[in-house]
Amino acid sequence: TEFETILLERKGGSEGKGGVGWITLNRPKALNALNAQVLDDVIAALDELDRDDSIGAVVITGSDKAFAAGADIKEMAPKSYMDMFLADYFARWDRLGNFRKPTIAAVSGYALGGGCELAMLCDILIAADTAKFGQPEIKLGVIPGIGGSQRLTRAIGKAKAMDLILTGRNMGAEEAERAGLVSRIVPADQLLDTALETATTIASMSLPVAMIAKEAVNRSFETTLGEGLLFERRVFHSLFATDDQKEGMAAFVEKRTPNFTNS
Numbered sequence: 001t002e003f004e005t006i007l008l009e010r011k012g013g014s015e016g017k018g019g020v021g022w023i024t025l026n027r028p029k030a031l032n033a034l035n036a037q038v039l040d041d042v043i044a045a046l047d048e049l050d051r052d053d054s055i056g057a058v059v060i061t062g063s064d065k066a067f068a069a070g071a072d073i074k075e076m077a078p079k080s081y082m083d084m085f086l087a088d089y090f091a092r093w094d095r096l097g098n099f100r101k102p103t104i105a106a107v108s109g110y111a112l113g114g115g116c117e118l119a120m121l122c123d124i125l126i127a128a129d130t131a132k133f134g135q136p137e138i139k140l141g142v143i144p145g146i147g148g149s150q151r152l153t154r155a156i157g158k159a160k161a162m163d164l165i166l167t168g169r170n171m172g173a174e175e176a177e178r179a180g181l182v183s184r185i186v187p188a189d190q191l192l193d194t195a196l197e198t199a200t201t202i203a204s205m206s207l208p209v210a211m212i213a214k215e216a217v218n219r220s221f222e223t224t225l226g227e228g229l230l231f232e233r234r235v236f237h238s239l240f241a242t243d244d245q246k247e248g249m250a251a252f253v254e255k256r257t258p259n260f261t262n263s
């Protein structure tokens with residue numbers, strides 16, 4: 001499908017599985033600012049990739065200069081309280097947070113405001129050494145609106161989240177990795193290759209098992225340790241009803257590569 005503000009590609013995979021869905025934000029003149037059209041396009045692409053059984057992981061990336069420089073300030077500027085309330089502005093980004101297949105944000109350049117929040121909605125965040133993260137909303141007279149005050153705080157703790165959200169300053173890739181926001185930093189010219197390699201590795205696993213692993217990790221943000229451990233154990237036991245558990249363990253014993261069938 002063709003989209004106005006993003007590019008959607010499929011990479012790799014064979015025999016109807018193991019492929020990677022690749023979404024490139026593509027509003028270069030606005031540094032990929034996230035307007036309503038970008039949201040519509042990303043959601044439509046995710047719906048398509050969700051339905052596509054050949055896709056085992058999804059990468060979201062931007063340009064060298066900007067992953068995304070935030071929500072579209074020009075679009076938001078004239079809105080009233082009722083406009084924002086009635087449209088439940090930004091709520092539809094939950095689609096990405098609730099997306100069930102594994103997602104990777106590959107971030108180069110600016111990931112500010114909604115751009116940082118979009119990256120945090122993904123499961124793994126791979127940063128180029130040029131990446132700059134921040135929640136500068138306070139400089140615009142507002143606060144983060146796509147989860148920044150909650151997800152950034154859970155990711156990097158109160159000390160740094162307060163520092164960033166109250167001053168609006170940016171942090172570079174090194175600081176972001178030290179703080180725990182970023183999974184890995186790579187030289188900028190290796191960002192896309194690393195993201196593809198990582199996504200391909202994940203897509204080579206059993207898709208339902210990868211989806212369940214993601215669900216288990218995300219559970220830890222929603223519940224107590226005891227309930228989380230119980231959830232993990234129940235789900236772990238349930239995997240022994242799958243063909244892919246039998247295949248994965250048989251392949252290890254037989255010293256060969258497993259051929260997962262997503263069943």
Ligand code: HXC
Nearest residue numbers: 029030031033069070071072073074113114136142144145
């Ligand atoms: C709309 C944007 C934009 C944005 C950049 N542009 N960011 N348009 N919304 N968030 C546009 C500029 O207006 C400009 O268009 C073009 O992109 C290039 O940007 P420049 O500023 O000329 O580039 P540069 O000088 O390199 O500076 C890059 C930058 C700066 C530091 C990233 O663009 C910047 O500070 N942007 C805003 C970052 C920000 O505040 N983000 C948070 C948004 S609020 P023209 O047409 O002039 O050439 C948010 C959540 C809000 O995300 C939640 C509350 C409800």
